Amino acid sequence: MISATNQLLEELPLLEVRNLNKRYGKGCSSCETPDMLEGKDNRCPQCGSVWACIDVELDLYKGEILGIVGESGSGKSSLVKSLYFDDEITTGSATISTYQNGENNIFLESAQQKRYIRNHLMGMVYQNPWMGLKMNFSSGGNVAEKLIASGTYHVGKIRNRASELLEHVEIPLSRMDELPKNFSGGMQQRVQISKALANNPPILLLDEVTTGLDLSVQARVLDLIRKIQRELDVAMIVVSHDLGVIRMLADRTMVMRQGKVVEQGLTDQILEDPQHPYTQLLVHSLL
Ligand SMILES: Nc1ncnc2c1ncn2[C@@H]1O[C@H](COP(=O)(O)OP(=O)(O)OP(=O)(O)O)[C@@H](O)[C@H]1O
Ligand SMILES: [Mg+2]
Ligand SMILES: [Zn+2]
Numbered sequence: 001m002i003s004a005t006n007q008l009l010e011e012l013p014l015l016e017v018r019n020l021n022k023r024y025g026k027g028c029s030s031c032e033t034p035d036m037l038e039g040k041d042n043r044c045p046q047c048g049s050v051w052a053c054i055d056v057e058l059d060l061y062k063g064e065i066l067g068i069v070g071e072s073g074s075g076k077s078s079l080v081k082s083l084y085f086d087d088e089i090t091t092g093s094a095t096i097s098t099y100q101n102g103e104n105n106i107f108l109e110s111a112q113q114k115r116y117i118r119n120h121l122m123g124m125v126y127q128n129p130w131m132g133l134k135m136n137f138s139s140g141g142n143v144a145e146k147l148i149a150s151g152t153y154h155v156g157k158i159r160n161r162a163s164e165l166l167e168h169v170e171i172p173l174s175r176m177d178e179l180p181k182n183f184s185g186g187m188q189q190r191v192q193i194s195k196a197l198a199n200n201p202p203i204l205l206l207d208e209v210t211t212g213l214d215l216s217v218q219a220r221v222l223d224l225i226r227k228i229q230r231e232l233d234v235a236m237i238v239v240s241h242d243l244g245v246i247r248m249l250a251d252r253t254m255v256m257r258q259g260k261v262v263e264q265g266l267t268d269q270i271l272e273d274p275q276h277p278y279t280q281l282l283v284h285s286l287l
Contacts, residue, residue, distance in 0.1 A: 012097050013059035014235050015083075015203055020056040020092035022078050024260075025049025034259070040167045042075075042259045052078035054259040056092075058204065060269040063233040065225075066251025067267060069243055069282065074256040076239040077127070080205045083237075084124045085114045087250045096121055098202060119150040123196025123234075127208035129188035132195065135181035139171060139191045142180065146198040169224060186217035192222065197228065202230075210245060222248050247271055255279045 021034060031037055031044035034051040042051040052075045060066050068076050081087040083094060093105040099121060106117055118124075126132040133142050139168055143162040163173050169190040175183075180191050189209055196204055206225065210218040226249065228234060238249050246253055246267060254264040255276065263276040274280045 002167070011061060012102070013063045014097050015058070015060040015094065016097075017056060017058045017083070017094045018092060020053050020079070020082060020094070021051065021090045022053040022075075022082050022087065022092075023049055023051050023090045024078075051259050053082065053089075056073070056256075056259075056261055058237075058254060058261075058264075060235050060237060062202065062235055063229070064251045065229055065249050066124070067237045067238060067246035067253040068239045068256060069197055069241065069253060070256035071282075072241060073258075075205055075259040076241070078259075079111050079256070080124070080207050080237060080239055082237050084122060084205055085118060086124075096203070114272070115149075119146070120199050121201050123201045123204045123205060125189065125192045125196050125204070125206045125209050127211055129180070129192055132192040133188065135179060137179070138177045139166060139180050139194075140176040142191060143195050143198050146195050150199045161198070165198060166191070168197070168228075169194040173212070178268055184217070185213050186221055189221050193221075193224065193228070197232070197234070200232070200234060204234045205239075206236060207239045208241070209238070211242070218245075225249060243271070243282055255282070272273070 018267060025048060027049045028044065028047035030046040031049050034054040035045060036221065037051060042054065047063050056079055060068065068079065070076055078087065082089045089107050092107065094107060095102045095104065096106060099106065124132065137145065139205060140162045144158045147158050147161060149224050163176060166176055167173065170186060171190055180188050183191065210221050213221065222245065229236060240246055250267045252265065253267040253270050254261050263270060263279045264272065271283055274283045
């Protein structure tokens with residue numbers, strides 16, 4: 001794993017995030033910038049606004065899995081939701097090397113360009129399948145929706161691609177026309193994954209994809225994610241509060257606490273020799 005990572009580090013990152021700051025709430029004179037809350041947690045005692053991401057920087061390389069770990073409220077979901085344009089950032093930049101030669105800050109692009117990026121360059125799998133799926137559309141219809149959004153209108157082509165994708169995540173074709181609301185949690189996550197992969201995006205964002213699933217179902221979804229990474233060479237950001245999941249999947253890991261990245265490095269190194277006291281606490285609670 002280490003030699004593969006070294007090789008990756010010689011290339012340019014696919015995704016580069018710099019100084020990403022995200023505040024929820026209007027802010028006030030006591031919390032205009034995140035450093036004004038220094039020494040406190042990231043919630044403003046005056047107005048209740050929260051700096052959910054503070055100067056977050058990350059590089060994601062082609063085909064690698066980057067883990068993001070941290071306790072509840074540390075800003076993990078805010079980070080991926082910002083990247084997927086679900087939530088508007090406060091300040092910061094992100095570039096994608098295969099989009100406009102990596103020269104444009106994607107957060108400053110037009111709504112139309114952002115839609116293009118969402119539909120062609122990224123896929124998102126939400127912790128809550130109700131966020132990522134239309135439960136009253138068939139599972140095939142959910143995948144089709146994503147294909148149509150990217151400009152595929154030929155019915156036969158859509159049906160073929162949807163069945164191919166569902167097959168890839170081991171949803172039997174006989175169930176393609178069923179509503180995902182009647183599926184088990186593990187199956188719903190697999191439909192979400194197939195939808196997220198519909199347009200072969202180079203970047204996949206996965207937010208707590210196995211949280212709340214039974215252990216055996218969890219193992220199957222984790223295996224699927226590894227298979228996808230091997231076969232499709234997709235770069236992934238895997239968010240989890242569970243270090244066990246991170247250990248299984250991630251080449252490199254970032255540890256977040258109160259909106260900040262407190263430690264990052266090779267996953268093996270972080271687990272064997274955590275430097276930050278907070279990471280030490282996380283790792284020891286896993287043992
Ligand atoms: N829509 C929102 N409005 C206001 N505050 C929010 C919103 N979303 C998140 N927050 C706040 O931002 C901070 C970071 O939340 P976030 O959901 O990113 O954490 P997380 O690391 O994903 O936690 P969890 O492990 O529980 O999913 C928290 O203090 C949270 O209360
Ligand atoms: Mg979250
Ligand atoms: Zn404030």
